[in-house]
Amino acid sequence: MKGPSYNIYFEPDNLDGALACMDEHGYCVIRGIIDQELVRVLKASIDEILDPERDLPPASNRFHVTFAEYSEPIWRLAEIPAYMNYVEARTGTDELSWHRSAAILRTPGDAMGGWHTDYYPTMPVPTTADEVLNRGQAVGGGLFYLNGSHPDRSGLAVIEGSHSPDWPGPDGFEMTADRKSFHPEGDDPASWYGKMDVPGCVPLVADPGDLICFMPYTYHANMATHERRYTCGLGFRAKSFSIDAPWPLPQSAKDRIAALPDQLQRYAEGYTSIDESWSPGN
Ligand SMILES: [Fe+2]
Numbered sequence: 001m002k003g004p005s006y007n008i009y010f011e012p013d014n015l016d017g018a019l020a021c022m023d024e025h026g027y028c029v030i031r032g033i034i035d036q037e038l039v040r041v042l043k044a045s046i047d048e049i050l051d052p053e054r055d056l057p058p059a060s061n062r063f064h065v066t067f068a069e070y071s072e073p074i075w076r077l078a079e080i081p082a083y084m085n086y087v088e089a090r091t092g093t094d095e096l097s098w099h100r101s102a103a104i105l106r107t108p109g110d111a112m113g114g115w116h117t118d119y120y121p122t123m124p125v126p127t128t129a130d131e132v133l134n135r136g137q138a139v140g141g142g143l144f145y146l147n148g149s150h151p152d153r154s155g156l157a158v159i160e161g162s163h164s165p166d167w168p169g170p171d172g173f174e175m176t177a178d179r180k181s182f183h184p185e186g187d188d189p190a191s192w193y194g195k196m197d198v199p200g201c202v203p204l205v206a207d208p209g210d211l212i213c214f215m216p217y218t219y220h221a222n223m224a225t226h227e228r229r230y231t232c233g234l235g236f237r238a239k240s241f242s243i244d245a246p247w248p249l250p251q252s253a254k255d256r257i258a259a260l261p262d263q264l265q266r267y268a269e270g271y272t273s274i275d276e277s278w279s280p281g282n
Pocket residue numbers: 116117118220
């Protein structure tokens with residue numbers, strides 16, 4: 001599989017180039033946002049919070065959807081100018097709310113994930129907690145793949161040019177009814193395809209400390225895992241993009257907000273946390 005014929009790599013001081021690449025192709029990689037010491041510290045924090053007993057079996061994964069409520073080191077991201085400059089450029093403002101956070105731990109043998117968009121293109125009314133939060137400009141990749149990304153080891157693959165709401169899908173495939181994924185023509189209409197042999201597939205190559213960025217609609221998939229892999233992210237949205245979450249703020253969120261240093265308190269207003277057990281009927 002060949003890499004793209006255009007440049008996708010940008011230094012943190014070339015945000016104009018990075019954003020133009022995202023506009024045109026739907027994704028890019030910003031180099032060296034975090035240093036290798038912070039990469040090490042974040043991996044240790046993921047081990048401590050997601051696998052404290054070191055009992056995660058081979059060929060599996062664990063996700064944490066409120067990681068920044070529990071991890072102190074991830075808040076260092078909010079004090080890295082290169083990262084926050086990118087966030088401000090994406091949102092168009094420096095008036096930001098902490099939106100959500102995540103950490104993912106995978107072990108060798110974990111299979112490739114299905115192609116999908118994080119967006120909910122056809123959602124009239126939210127029916128899950130993710131649908132409450134993944135709206136408008138508040139969606140969009142900004143995860144640190146702390147082992148880097150490479151098709152030989154795992155990481156992220158994207159489909160170039162898939163970042164518009166009327167993208168027809170790859171040649172030979174058809175979209176699922178909710179446009180969350182696609183499958184070969186004639187397959188089960190609800191199925192999500194999970195192989196790399198899709199037209200437009202770009203297996204991303206990135207180093208630890210790089211930020212892999214993609215647009216809200218961009219279709220992407222986690223590549224098959226061949227090493228113990230660590231991923232995390234701390235996301236923000238414009239404070240003016242308010243979200244009225246239908247669940248209460250948990251104590252872990254209140255505790256984290258209380259513990260944030262003064263210079264980070266500005267991000268606390270508007271944080272909703274997430275209750276994955278929420279549904280409209282409860
Ligand atoms: Fe995703």
